Amino acid sequence: MQDSPCPIVVQDLTMAYGSNLIQRDLNFSVPRNAIFIIMGGSGCGKSTLLRHLTGLMAPARGRVLLDGTDYWQAPEDHRTAMRRHIGVLFQSGALLSSLTLAQNVALPLREHSDLNRRQIDELVELKLALVGLAGYGNFYPSQISGGMRKRAGLARAMALDPQILFFDEPSAGLDPLSARRLDDLILQLRESLGATIVVVTHELASIFAIGSDSIFLDPHSKTLIAQGPPAWLRDHSDQPLVRAFLTRGAASSPPTGEF
């Protein structure tokens, strides 16, 4: 799983819910160790794309290659193995409220590893420490702040040491300071784990703070209209909509309703 320079390659991907076309003909690669941002206005299909990249939804057309293997053409046992190399932090954080943080983080280890109880406990402690939650293992999700819940969700997403981490709107619902801390944590994890990270977000501060590469999905033409480092796109994209998005409308004003 460590060989290809781009752990995710998307080729001619068309996404649809039944006859409802969401995006078509997407082509892009996510370089190893990138923090890759998926951008675009509301409803353009960012979360839907994330579902395709994480094996939750099959393409209407085209391919998603994970470390060179066409995910949807692979046999089921191979797909299961591929999914173990992926960690996902959903928008809601998706912690189980009836379990403590430690039990939440232990879940994937119980389900997908042969580790014994003591080994799992040790790993859980390590993962919680990695996200700044050492000592909070016995707390329930309702007893901690929103930012801490996100970090606990992140510890769970990292439980199986994934090589690729996906985040859906990580800073949604966080105050600016907690959002900034989460950005710092994402940067730190990229360094310490050598992971490749894919983030759906429209928080401009986050996009510029952490994004090394990005794509922009257009809801009108229903395809990808820009790709590159976010700051470069802000300053050089030939797409007014992309420059406007990345400058909160200061660079040029797209027609009303574009977003």
Ligand SMILES: Nc1ncnc2c1ncn2[C@@H]1O[C@H](COP(=O)(O)OP(=O)(O)OP(=O)(O)O)[C@@H](O)[C@H]1O
């Ligand atoms: N399960 C589903 N069944 C049918 N249509 C869906 C489903 N999920 C999303 N859609 C539709 O697909 C389109 C894209 O949705 P998606 O959530 O991927 O967009 P998004 O860019 O992530 O939006 P936002 O920024 O508002 O979260 C929307 O029009 C949405 O209504």
